[in-house]
Amino acid sequence: MKKLLAAAAILLGTAGLAAACPAWQNAGVQTGYTTGQDLYSPNSYSVVAGGSQNLRNCGWNHPGYVISRPDFEFQIDGLHQYGRLEIRAVGNCDTVLLVNDASGNWYFDDDSYGNLNPAINLYRPSSGVYDIWVGTYGPNTCGATLQMETWYN
Template identity: 45%
Template sequence: MMRRVIPCLLALAWPLAGGIGPALACPDPRAVPARWEAATGRDLWSPAVFPVEAGGDTLLSRCGVGGRGHVRSPPDFLFDLSRMGRYDRLHVRSNADCDTVLLLRDPAGRWHFDDDSGTGRTASLSLADPADGAYAIWVGTYRGRPCRARLTLETF
């Protein structure tokens, strides 16, 4: 019996010893994003488009944030949005030749996920009454293979 307990204890202690790898990583909204942007609701009245490499090593289904797909652990973008009170909706979408997914954490700490709500295999999120604050956004792929994509933000 002792032989079974020791390997289990070692397996549990391994991440604490700094051995955490990409398979165990999950989206971390506190990590340094690949890109930081500041904008107002008025800035986003005309769609703002950002190029991004979609995908990553993190399997969302193991992370408890909802959805399936592959993203990186740090956010692809951190948007610091202000003066959003005049706008009823913030629309976020990803366009690519591959099947993309979107994961977003809003300023209140709520997670939002989408796969294929847009046209074809386009991921699309529409947030009602957007608040001022930090929006962490991950642009992933459903199958795990990376691809070039475009992230679009727009207010209505």
């Protein structure tokens, strides 16, 4: 009986951790609709980067802190004519990006857009829902800007 109770406690503890981790099923803090054509000129969105969820505690092999819900949830249509969708963040601190694309693939980046800013380039992107977390490398939050842009290449 003790083994059964201990196993149940471990499962409940793990479920509690998982519930706090980033999940595409969580509703986005900010939601929106845009198109590949709209993003041909870069669009910018303000956000507070970071959160209390340590990605390493959530099973990710990447450093960073985010919130459980996506900072942004975009329905993006008309991407079939664009060869690349670039998602980047510029912050007042060291920021990271976590993206779940329209096909359900996960992407992470830390410093590809300069010393402290991330960028993720998705080639031949699919139209659909994109969940985006703008996190921080360390546990503090900071002001940041999410930028998205499409390219024909």
